[in-house]
Each structure stands twice: as structure tokens, then as C-alpha cells.
Amino acid sequence: MANLKIRITFPEDKIKEPIIYNAGKNYKVVTNIRRADVTEKTGWVDLELEGEIEEIDKAVSGMKAAGVIVNPIEGDVIE
Amino acid sequence: MSKIKGLVCKECKSEYPAKAIHVCEFCFGPLEVAYNYDVIQTQISKEKIQQGPISLWRYVDLLPIESTPTVGLNTGFTPMVHSKNLGKKLGLDYLYIKNDSVNSPTLSFKDRVVAVALTRAKELGFDTVACASTGNLANSVSANAAEANFKCFVFIPSDLESGKILGNLVYKPNVVAVEGNYDDVNRLCSEIAGEYPWAFVNINIRPYYSEGSKTLAFETAEALDWQAPDHVVVPIASGSLLTKIYKGFQEFERLGLISGVKTRIHGAQAEGCSPVAAAFKRKSDFLQPVKPNTIAKSLAIGNPADGYYAIKIAEETGSIIESVTDPEIIEGIKLLAENEGIFTETAGGVTVATLKKLVNQGVFKKGESVVVYITGNGLKTQESIAPAVGSPWLIQPNLKSFQHILEKEKK
Numbered sequence: 001m002a003n004l005k006i007r008i009t010f011p012e013d014k015i016k017e018p019i020i021y022n023a024g025k026n027y028k029v030v031t032n033i034r035r036a037d038v039t040e041k042t043g044w045v046d047l048e049l050e051g052e053i054e055e056i057d058k059a060v061s062g063m064k065a066a067g068v069i070v071n072p073i074e075g076d077v078i079e
Numbered sequence: 080m081s082k083i084k085g086l087v088c089k090e091c092k093s094e095y096p097a098k099a100i101h102v103c104e105f106c107f108g109p110l111e112v113a114y115n116y117d118v119i120q121t122q123i124s125k126e127k128i129q130q131g132p133i134s135l136w137r138y139v140d141l142l143p144i145e146s147t148p149t150v151g152l153n154t155g156f157t158p159m160v161h162s163k164n165l166g167k168k169l170g171l172d173y174l175y176i177k178n179d180s181v182n183s184p185t186l187s188f189k190d191r192v193v194a195v196a197l198t199r200a201k202e203l204g205f206d207t208v209a210c211a212s213t214g215n216l217a218n219s220v221s222a223n224a225a226e227a228n229f230k231c232f233v234f235i236p237s238d239l240e241s242g243k244i245l246g247n248l249v250y251k252p253n254v255v256a257v258e259g260n261y262d263d264v265n266r267l268c269s270e271i272a273g274e275y276p277w278a279f280v281n282i283n284i285r286p287y288y289s290e291g292s293k294t295l296a297f298e299t300a301e302a303l304d305w306q307a308p309d310h311v312v313v314p315i316a317s318g319s320l321l322t323k324i325y326k327g328f329q330e331f332e333r334l335g336l337i338s339g340v341k342t343r344i345h346g347a348q349a350e351g352c353s354p355v356a357a358a359f360k361r362k363s364d365f366l367q368p369v370k371p372n373t374i375a376k377s378l379a380i381g382n383p384a385d386g387y388y389a390i391k392i393a394e395e396t397g398s399i400i401e402s403v404t405d406p407e408i409i410e411g412i413k414l415l416a417e418n419e420g421i422f423t424e425t426a427g428g429v430t431v432a433t434l435k436k437l438v439n440q441g442v443f444k445k446g447e448s449v450v451v452y453i454t455g456n457g458l459k460t461q462e463s464i465a466p467a468v469g470s471p472w473l474i475q476p477n478l479k480s481f482q483h484i485l486e487k488e489k490k
Contacts, residue, residue: 070262072266076383078236079210
């Protein structure tokens with residue numbers, strides 16, 4: 001089992017969509033929210049994905065395809 | 080008792096031992112070093128600092144290492160120039176240029192953070208250091224790793240210009256070009272940092288690494304005869320530098336080394352990558368990640384980890400975060416070179432251009448001191464100014480031809 005800590009950022013047009021629910025439903029990953037700041041227009045959620053690495057990769061790709069921004073919890077590390 | 084209390088989460092304040100960890104296990108907030116200031120108070124003094132080494136290590140009592148410094152022994156203590164020409168041009172009597180473009184060993188401010196990170200990495204028992212970088216950070220990690228006998232891995236996006244890589248290869252690190260976009264490289268590095276027992280300087284060693292930035296504030300205050308300036312202008316990439324300059328002044332005041340700190344800490348971004356300035360301008364602390372599109376590559380962080388904290392500090396200190404266009408950046412580079420003889424890279428152009436913008440906005444009052452941080456050397460980004468600096472006079476090898484161009488010059 002692997003785990004990945006990520007931040008997902010919602011653009012305004014995606015704020016109503018159950019992105020996290022769908023990730024857990026469509027892929028074999030456990031989603032565990034730790035911190036969030038969500039308003040009616042935008043927001044971010046810090047969460048952990050746990051599962052086999054292939055399933056985590058698929059979940060990340062699925063969330064990106066659904067229109068949210070997915071980053072490692074560290075933010076950009078290329079300096 | 081050690082001067083290092085441990086690591087503390089910036090969000091939920093959970094405490095951790097001072098190991099190679101960077102994220103809070105409870106809330107995933109970033110960790111930073113917490114100090115026992117009562118212990119430091121008994122050790123630090125102006126006299127002790129002044130008698131210390133001519134490097135950033137003169138402030139060792141406020142840096143997160145427990146033994147004798149081993150890396151970057153010549154880093155820091157860079158010149159702080161009282162600008163006459165540029166100051167006059169901008170109407171600032173007390174403009175100072177803190178010139179990290181001549182930092183040692185690799186001519187950028189990154190030498191500060193890497194000196195601290197690698198010294199701490201050695202203390203924690205690591206034999207391999209790593210980073211993900213497109214320029215200055217890679218240079219500094221590679222050079223310092225060579226001198227300190229670390230194995231070194233540098234990760235870069237595979238589409239990076241070859242010229243940027245040459246400066247790294249000469250130190251013989253393992254340069255790994257990753258096929259994929261910046262997001263892919265970020266994700267891979269995050270995974271590698273979790274997988275291998277390496278000191279990834281801006282990931283698992285980040286709490287220590289970022290503390291090195293405080294030395295810019297310390298040196299500034301010491302150079303101003305133990306006073307904090309009225310204003311500083313700081314470039315923003317991840318946002319960490321701005322937050323640590325603030326922390327540096329606060330620590331000096333807390334320990335009684337300076338007093339009456341009211342420094343306004345202004346931030347500077349390139350418009351082509353300005354998520355922090357954009358959020359600040361719309362009075363929001365929510366940062367919308369962006370895809371960078373600017374010549375200021377060394378500031379091009381589209382999803383800055385400390386952007387939120389930079390905004391909070393700017394608000395708290397009544398400061399401004401501005402952005403400037405690529406043409407303004409070029410003008411900023413030229414302004415500094417033509418007036419002060421300092422050739423900075425694009426990040427310095429961002430800072431100088433922002434300084435000029437703040438002057439035009441009437442931010443600085445007469446008699447106030449302003450420090451502008453120049454964080455990198457122009458020789459590293461010469462291609463960016465090539466179209467804007469003209470070309471040499473071409474003459475025949477005779478006096479008449481030379482006099483002809485002199486006449487032109489007079490006109």
C-alpha cells in the first residue's frame with residue numbers, strides 16, 4: 001500500500017462537483033481529508049490518497065481530467 | 080538545553096522532533112523550526128556576532144544546526160551598497176542594494192539556504208542530497224555537495240535549455256532529466272523524497288533550508304548599524320524568502336539586538352507568474368495556481384508553497400505585493416547595471432522594476448530607508464537581455480573612424 005499527500009484546487013466552475021467522492025468511488029483509493037478552505041466560488045482541499053500506487057495514479061489522473069488542479073502537498077518544488 | 084526546540088506545524092502547532100520531516104501528520108501543514116529563545120538569549124550578542132566569521136555563520140546562534148558549520152563557510156555577508164545613482168534617479172536618499180549576485184560559491188541567494196540545509200543534512204547523517212531545480216538551486220546544491228563530499232542528485236524537466244544544465248554538470252552531480260511537464264517532475268520528486276533516505280533540500284529538509292534566508296535580514300540590520308530598515312523589496316517565488324526576512328527582523332528584535340521594527344516587506348513578482356500578487360490585489364488569501372510564462376524563470380513557481388504566508392505578512396506589515404511585465408523586468412536589469420554597475424539576473428530585474436513601481440505609487444516617504452534584495456547574477460541569464468542591450472560600435476582601424484563615432488556619441 002502506498003499513500004500520497006496532495007492539494008486539490010477547485011476552479012469556480014467545478015466547485016459543485018463531488019470530485020473527492022468520485023475518486024473514492026471510481027478507483028480503489030481511500031480519501032482522507034485533513035484540511036480545507038472552500039467557499040461558494042473556489043477552494044482547496046488537502047487530502048491523502050491511500051491504495052496501490054497504480055490506483056493512486058489513476059485517481060490523480062481522474063481528478064485532473066475532471067477539471068481540478070492536483071499538486072503534491074509541498075507545492076511546486078522546482079526552484 | 081539545545082537552542083532548537085524542535086519542529087512545529089505552522090497551522091495546528093503540533094510539535095515534532097527536529098528530524099528530516101516537513102509536513103504535519105495531523106493537518107498536512109508545513110513544519111518550521113522552533114527555537115528556545117531563552118537559551119539563545121544567553122548566548123547571542125552584537126559583539127559576539129561582530130567577532131564571528133565573515134559569512135552567514137556569524138548568526139549561527141539563530142540557525143538550525145547543532146554543531147560546527149561544515150558547508151558554505153564563505154557564504155553570505157555580501158555587500159550592501161548605499162545607492163547613490165539609482166537612489167538619486169528614483170528620489171530615494173537612503174536606498175540600499177543588498178547584493179547577493181556575488182554570493183559564494185554560485186552567485187545567488189540560494190547559497191544561503193543550501194549552506195544551512197547541507198550542514199543540517201550532514202548532522203542528520205545523510206550522505207546524499209537532492210533537489211529539483213531549473214537553475215540557481217541546482218547550481219548551489221551541486222557545488223556545495225561537491226565540496227562537502229555528498230552524493231548529489233539534481234532533477235530537471237527534460238525540455239530545459241542545455242545551457243542551464245552545463246553549469247551543473249561541471250560539479251559532477253547526477254543530473255536526471257525527467258520527461259514530462261513541471262507537474263510530473265514535482266510529483267516524482269515528492270515521491271522520491273518519500274522513498275529514499277536522501278536529504279531533498281527543498282522537500283524533507285525544507286524547514287532547515289528555508290531558515291538560511293533569515294540571514295539576509297540579519298545582515299541588513301547589522302549593516303544599518305543595528306536597525307531594521309523602513310522598507311524592503313523582496314522577490315517572491317515560493318514566498319519563503321519574504322516570510323523568513325520578516326522572521327529574521329522579528330527574532331533580532333525579540334533578542335534585543337534591534338528595536339522598533341516597523342519594516343514594510345514588499346513583494347515582487349513577474350506578471351507572467353504572479354499568483355501571490357494576484358491574490359493580494361484581489362484582497363484574497365486564496366492562491367490560484369498558474370502556468371508560468373515569464374522570462375524570470377528563477378521566480379517561476381506557479382503554485383507557491385508559502386504564498387499564503389507571504390500575503391499574511393504583507394497585510395500585517397502594511398506592505399504591497401506588486402507584479403511587473405517582462406519588458407519592465409529588462410528595464411529593471413538595465414537600470415541597476417547602468418546606474419550601479421551591478422548586473423543582476425531576471426529576478427533582480429523584477430525586484431528593481433517593482434521598486435520603481437512602488438516609487439511611482441508614492442509608497443516611500445522622504446528620509447525613509449529602503450533595501451532592495453538582488454538575489455542572482457546576470458551572467459546566468461544573459462540571453463534574456465541580449466535583444467535589449469544594443470551592439471558594439473564597429474569602426475575601421477584608423478583614428479578618423481573612431482572620431483566619427485565619438486561625434487555620433489556626443490549627439
